[in-house]
Amino acid sequence: MQGCLLSVAPPPSCKQLDGRVQAQPHANRTSMSELHFSPRPNRASEIAWHPYSEATFSEAKSQAKPVLLAISAVWCHWCHVMDETTYSDPGIIKVINEQYVPVRVDNDQRPDVNARYNMGGWPTTALLTPEGELLHGGTYVPPDAMASVLRQISSFYSDPESRLALAKKILEVKTARAARSKTPTGGDIDPNTASSVFALLSSDFDDEYGGFGTDQKFPHVPALHFLLDYWQRTQDGRAQTIVQVSLRAMAGGGMYDRVDGGFFRYSTTRDFSVPHFEKMLEDLGGLMYACARAGAMFGDAALSAVARDVKRYLDAHLWNEEWGGYGGSQDADEEFYAQDSQGRAALAQPYVDRTLYTAWNAQAAAGLLLGAGLLSSDADTAAWSRTGELILNTLWDRLLVDGLLCRYYDGTPHVRGLLVDQAWALWAGLAAFSKTGNALWLARVGELLAAMEILYDADAHGYADRLTTQDDAGKVADVTVPFEENALMARVLLAYSAMTGDAKHVERAEAMLRRYSQTYQAYGSFAASYAAAALDLLDPPVDIHIVQAAGSRLSDELRVQALACATSAVRVDPIDARTGADRLQALGYAADNTVAYLCRGKACFARASTAAELAEALAVGKAASIG
Template sequence: MSERKSNALINEKSPYLLQHAYNPVDWFPWSEEAFEKAKQENKPIFLSIGYSTCHWCHVMAHESFEDQTIADMLNKDFISIKVDREERPDIDHIYMAVCQAMTGQGGWPLTVFLTPEKKPFFAGTYFPRSRKYNRAGMVEVLAQLAGKWREDAERVREVGEQIIQETTARLLEHQSGGELTEETLHEAFRLYESSFDPEFGGFGSAPKFPTSHNLSFLLRYHKKTGNGRALEMVEKTLDAMHRGGMYDHIGYGFSRYSVDSQWLVPHFEKMLYDNALLLMTYVEAYQVTGKAKYAEVAEQIITYVLRDMTDVGGAFYSAEDADSEGEEGKFYVWTPDEVELVLGIEEGDLFSELFDITESGNFEGHNIPNLIQTTLASFAKRKQIPLDQLKQRMEEARTKLFEHREKRIHPGKDDKILTAWNGLMIAALSKAARALDQPAFAEAATKAADFLLRELRREDGRLLARYRDGEAAFPGYVDDYAFLVWGLIELYETTFELRYLREAVQLNAEMLRLFGDEEKGGLFFYGSDAEQLLTRPKEIYDGAMPSGNAAAALNMQRLAKLTYDAKLSQAADEQLLAFAGAVASYPPGHSLMLSALDFAYSEASEIVIAGDPAKPETQHMLRAVQRQFLPNALLILHPPGAAGEEVRKLIPLVQDKLPLGGRATAYVCHNFVCQAPTQDLEDLENLFTIQ
């Protein structure tokens, strides 16, 4: 048997591109070499965009890209280019907008046909090998488009030019007109309420995505207004997501989304960014409600991330696949017989009854463990088992099932390290460390931040987007800067290591220089020093992840108030104005920008703890603040001596706030009014009515 022949993807670092390195298709990475070849041979481009843990990307690869007939057609009539959307979100954003404009929908795999000048003339998502599901097949599409190119390439070029002009106009239309006021926050709440699912939580119908930044906004709205309905919607959704099959009850962590309305059947891939964002929201829900169940879920997410998604250097991997052994979800599902084999008859029957594991199954003849129909408390009551005893027994059972599951063939893991997604996890771990009083979580965040700041910057300081196998590459996008700055601000407020705040200020300034639009405001998605594509879009809509522009708006609000930087304060205001029209036209699509707006209208509180961090009294004061839900407060430690001098240089507001009589002293200011300094812990806690 002859060895398989590799294509040009064999030299890439992306796990997604390497998955296709032995296809019979003559793939190229996105490169000038590929486009030059297309021009020389006068061939159109077949552009395929996906990511390594994408189920339908795997299906299309197996059906078409491993098929010799399809490969021969591509190799004869096209130049084929593969792009990892997570490495090159700039390319993905532009051509996804094209697909959505042309077809009314988008998704991955993304399939786009381009002229050699990179201009799109046909687009779609998944195509089967041959016509089915009422979809045109690859054989049919390739034959037709190759024919059109041969017949009249110039006409095809004209179509491509028209499409890119229309797409550019759409991408650059970010609706700066209009005004954002506090009424925008109320309108957002009303729209969230109107789309809320009162039975299963979440918003809209299936498929349901966690979009935890929506819930985080509602927690802020509840804090601001006292509106109990906002909190009710958050709790209903968090409880339902956790009880459903979208949560991995055996190994922890959340899948990407649920294909049904009750959160039962997930799209089984696990993404770092989802787990980071959900971790933040469960932590905040714990701070707001004091309910231990939210802290427990938060700690379980962290257990999963530190166990399965952490590189030896301390940074975090990107994702785990939905598929193993060619089947979606195979790693995660169970039968009653398998549970009984692991746990024995009595415990197996108890576990299966609790977690809805039946002979008929709830997913393609198998079972996804879930608690949709019951809770531990109600089940314990019905079975007349003390709740604590049931919890202990089910935890012992879960551990055994987890150890058994570990012997299965695991889904693939995308072990590349993305700056943006790591920034979100650093922010989440920092919040968790504060709220849950867990220094180990802060240590994990610190290791990841140090890794990014060390390994994902060029010598000139330019932030890079991706690290894998010893190589950092691709000039960072606005998300990389905005999410890392977010993480560093949160890390400072957890550890009070001033270097993280300095890095945040420096990276924020660099972001404004590289991405800022001096004419119309806002931030472009990719930098002025990066490869210039057909257009420079600005992202403002919050999808599975919040937009970099929204994160930047919130970061700039916080940094401006910390550093008393008038120019940055103006930039923060301009960032809100730049997208006012878009946000006002549909507030629920811009939840993180709403949180930035809430910050702007809430007159952030400043809490300075002046004292020696080595002394228990100082730590007690810091902890009293950190465990509270104070989303619009700034917490600063002002230590004595040389360290305090360094703090004063960066954060002028601490200038006259010193420990009185050598004892830890708290200074709380809100809405330009400062309370009397206090050294009494109870007095400090009573001041938390400030917001």
Template sequence: MPNRLADATSPYLLQHADNPVDWFQWGDDAFAEARRRDVPILLSVGYAACHWCHVMAHESFEDERTAELMNQGFVNVKVDREERPDVDAVHMEATQAMTGQGGWPMTVFLTPGGAPFYCGTYFPRAHFQRLLLGVSQAWEQEREGVLEQGQRVVEALSGSRSIPAGPAPDADVLAAAVRGLSEGYDEANGGYGDAPKFPPSMLLEFLLRHHARTGAEQALHMAAGTARAMARGGMYDQIGGGFARYSVDAEWVVPHFEKMLYDNALLLRAYTHLWRSTGDGTARRVALETAEWMVSDLLTEQGGFASALDADSEGEEGRFYVWTPDRLRDVLGEDDGAWAAELFGVTDAGTFEHGSSVLQLRADPDDAQRYADVRAALLAARAERVPPARDDKIVAAWNGLAIAALAEAGALFERADLVHHARRAARLLVDVHHRGGRLVRTSRDGVAGAGAGVLEDYADVAEGLLALHAVTGEPEWVAVAGKLLETVLTRFPDGEGGFYDTADDAEALFSRPQDPTDNVTPSGRFAAAGALLGYAALTGSSRHREAAEAALSVAGVLAEKAPRFAGWGLAVAEARLAGPLEIAVVGPQGDPAAEALHRTALMAVNPGAVVTRGNGHDDGGIGLLRDRPLIGGAPAAYVCQGFTCRLPVTTPGELDEQLSGHAAVD
């Protein structure tokens, strides 16, 4: 049996390379083989850090009898959802339409022509074996009905699914969205909804921007309360830093232990911005610990950031992270062990499984030095355990999110090392993922994968590069962002002001994916709107601003019906209403006066403020720097809206006054 997964770039596919299942990678060969054999496709979709994917793999895909049934009756195709989000998206839509729910592993049976006719998620081995026999029997004996079912699904999902559009959200719509979020806010525990509870990363940014623009205390209350609750609970790794994917309960106690790059990048940025708005010490600590965890645990040799850490180690979910009172005493001794157990909520009964507990930090320690010593000792002891596996592929979109977060955290917390890592990741994306304005979705070990970039890749990478430019002043990043956004404007439009999630020359699936709503990351449409708006503010391009405003046309409708799924669009709408503010700082690199002005600009809490940095002589192709000279030979800052600028200032105090809104535009 040929091993068709052995040369995969996806660690998830490589995990299955030695299965007794005759796996194919997604592509024409698999469908040609299904037509030749006249059998259905069995499509299995998951990702490397997925706990239940591992369970189904051990139970079924490593089982000889199950593999025999799969090989006899089907052409079996394994897909990494992170490598092929387009394949995942259309089949997840079919799964949700057929079953009312979705998740991973996703199991989909397709006709040789690619039409899904039966879908599900995780199946225990006995159930899965019965299902395989049943589907094979139906294919042989009820072929016409199976084909008709597949055709109905394709027709239902191929029709127009556009959301009614309107104008970009105005101040009243944004205020109403905050009121709607208030009605669903968990006052006792922070966040929204019941278990499982996911970090509302994009909503945090919206709420912080809304408070910055309006002063609305409820918006800040929800953002700060949610951030505090997540940081206190078990979803946050109290000794290692970084956030798990979600909490299985409403109180943020027990995490689903996967640690994803995208969650941590988004939350790093949110906690950094919360600190910028409030000076909150916990927000600063969590932001820095999260950034340091990303660097220590996800940084690859090539300078990019790996996509995830697994939930499991040694075959058990969460084993790497949990503690008992006895284990604490073994590491710390009797007195410190008892103190740590009380501080971190480690009980004899346990908060997780088998009497073990996830560490929480519900109150600040009464002895900061003792806490630091205990935390260091526990971290060192934990390092002796078998760590979770790492999915070390580089996902372009998620690295774009990481670049933005690390660049801003590095600048605001005066950590040049974090800016350095943001720059290295950007260089990897430009050198390996980018060719002539086009992106590939993933790479591994410095080798580009085969999958084409999707809308979120272009948008999030552009956003990251613009944030990196704001911090470094390096014009290269704006030039590359412009090329990526040109591809967005020419290859992704839907003809109605929005965008498809795949380019017009991407592989044709049974439907072209298009989802304007946020999920665990910003929707591609809203991410594109944000990058387009920022680029317009830097360059003065009305074309890019108009495209951003058109892309926001569904945000108002979502704000009324489902604001929890439009957080990034609402955050971009806040920036649009605020201008966004454009701040150009000019002066020699390293000049103390110029650096002080630059830091003041970056500390601006005005929603979506756009910052650029020049030398006062050469605009570097950045429109906002054109005709922005030094003042009397001294560094200066120009505060503008729509390229209409206030009088330039030369001191941080004067700049801060303008940024605070005390000076009117001339």
């Protein structure tokens, strides 16, 4: 297996499938806050699971034992199957407890661990050296195969000469990996980035059934949003077709729950007829917003209705009233979801993970705040806005610790300083500023950006994926500069610069995008986030600077009109005349009248004093841009 230090016969019948499940506490554990096992009978808790920590790996080293790393998720079907089979086999339990140091990690709680060790699906089963290097790995491993692999690894590792030879190889591997992860390889930003990624997505689009590819299908939310961004600049009919057909196919097929609402995680079939039944906030917030955007852009009332229905599901099933945010997921339960509404009423609802995950809640909040203005109903608009701002207040109140946001909240905050959480919170904070005009949100964004300097690596021209700590172990100690999260950060920096006038943020965003300019196409459809950032740099949105004069309500009307513009890419920058005198002076705007200035970069092409004038100016500017 690529990346493994040892060549071990691959386990037969390995499955790379995943689904979702109920959480139960580990009866004998004191060092870990919570472990999740299958809700069905199993003996997985009899394994002496350790947390992923430096102390755990030091224990393995002192005992000269390999580490068994199990990465699971509360929603993962095959993780539960492995709990019920492999990890319930008495012989395997005995071997693991006696000859290994077992570690269990929840993917949702520790995406940094998963990013470094995932073997292609969940569960991930990775056998490691005490230094954290991979000896052998797979996904679901049945009992007989697991017993064989455990014997081979244990036999090899018990030999002192084998361990000595491994130590030399490990040093070589770690040195090479460190050099690769930090060395920028880019050059000038490709002016055809957006069109190149669009062409890639167009070629991967399934014209017959919608979606991407011809096998099992995931929603690819970032790709859908990039295509919507691309359409706003080009009015390309192919982009519209891909988005509308794909969203309608997902919403109209088996991948959508017509009783409770909400999209299932993915389709196991090309035609979206047979879903994998877990529901995940990670995708639902983005899909809700994609449907709202497409509905408004293309006059597609059906997709607008789907957006509302997704929020209905989120509020009814994932909302955590006690903590003020959405839970992370709801389990896959094929029997339950096969029922109609009457049949479901007689059954228990599938388990909901009530944990608040920062990035996923922030993404949902951004979708609610920006999507609110795209809906026709005033009641919907108000409800979406309230929920979005409430979620963000929860994140800042409950999960902000010493300037940086934590990964998740289960009564207390955990895992501080992951890049993905900071990036999505920043994006959502900017959305809240544009939607509400409340300068508090711009201030919070600025404070979080300043605190994030500890993550920025000037030599690598990017942000590290996590805050380093003394408890780092294995590959988690390696600095990585992740592609998609840095693309989102580039967009954040460009937008923040447009709303503050601070050019240094544009310079950093450009440097970050240059880092990947020669390699972005290798990421395939996952290059969509990068292409969206390149669009914001090379073909930026129209910046609508709204001067909010003291005592005027007109600014609210102008913000509403600006955010209702679906056909043009816009950034809305409300400037309070009472507190933003320096900003107004830098822009050359008067403070005595409420007015909206429409600009591309530093060049303004129109001004509007009413909502109607703003709508007309945007329409004219759009026509001129396309022409």
